[in-house]
Amino acid sequence: MFPEDPSPRYIPLKDGALEYYPSFFTSSEADSLRQQLLEQVAWKQESMTLYGKVVPFPRLMAWHGDAGSAYAFSGVTYQPQPWIPPLLEIKQRIEPVAGVTFNSVLLNLYRDGKDSMGWHADDEPELGRNPVIASVNLGAARRFMLRHRQDHQLKYALELQHGSLLIMKDQLQHYWQHQVPKTTRPLPSRINLTFRVIKKGNADTLQRKELI
Numbered sequence: 001m002f003p004e005d006p007s008p009r010y011i012p013l014k015d016g017a018l019e020y021y022p023s024f025f026t027s028s029e030a031d032s033l034r035q036q037l038l039e040q041v042a043w044k045q046e047s048m049t050l051y052g053k054v055v056p057f058p059r060l061m062a063w064h065g066d067a068g069s070a071y072a073f074s075g076v077t078y079q080p081q082p083w084i085p086p087l088l089e090i091k092q093r094i095e096p097v098a099g100v101t102f103n104s105v106l107l108n109l110y111r112d113g114k115d116s117m118g119w120h121a122d123d124e125p126e127l128g129r130n131p132v133i134a135s136v137n138l139g140a141a142r143r144f145m146l147r148h149r150q151d152h153q154l155k156y157a158l159e160l161q162h163g164s165l166l167i168m169k170d171q172l173q174h175y176w177q178h179q180v181p182k183t184t185r186p187l188p189s190r191i192n193l194t195f196r197v198i199k200k201g202n203a204d205t206l207q208r209k210e211l212i
């Protein structure tokens with residue numbers, strides 16, 4: 001638990017680093033951004049085919065970004081939705097801290113504690129080597145867990161709270177995986193935004209791995 005401590009926490013890990021800003025947005029800013037995103041984003045439940053069965057993802061999703069940063073997902077190419085004011089507001093606030101200009105954002109809405117995301121790394125080639133990914137959290141605090149790919153005993157977990165910013169960088173995506181596990185605690189919804197830079201060039205699409 002991180003009570004009202006707005007100061008950033010630099011978390012060095014073996015082969016990677018995290019930077020955590022527990023109260024990057026004030027709680028009233030975070031409340032307002034959360035409400036605007038709940039209302040203005042066209043949240044969708046996508047599905048994937050797993051062993052011949054259509055399995056819905058246990059969360060709702062959306063993709064916004066610069067025109068041209070399309071991404072392919074479960075065999076379908078999605079054009080990003082255009083930027084909307086609450087996303088631009090967040091993007092402008094986080095870019096000076098992240099030190100990069102993002103061209104897209106993946107949005108996930110965890111409706112309650114049963115919604116989740118399984119172990120994965122954001123290591124698609126279109127994100128380039130050692131990508132900087134900025135993760136903004138609005139709503140229920142959820143446990144974000146990391147494990148080293150070569151040694152699953154090497155773990156780290158933190159509770160991402162309302163209004164927080166987590167920056168993942170250096171070699172983190174190469175050496176570590178992360179997940180948001182289900183919880184039986186009755187929780188309100190949570191929005192997570194991961195701002196990314198999709199490299200243009202050979203491929204204009206982000207091939208997002210199918211992950212439950």
Ligand SMILES: O=C(O)CCC(=O)C(=O)O
Nearest residue numbers: 106108122144180192194
């Ligand atoms: O919801 C989170 O905190 C993580 C989301 C995530 O890992 C992703 O979108 O790749």
Ligand SMILES: [Fe+2]
Nearest residue numbers: 120121122178
């Ligand atoms: Fe991720």
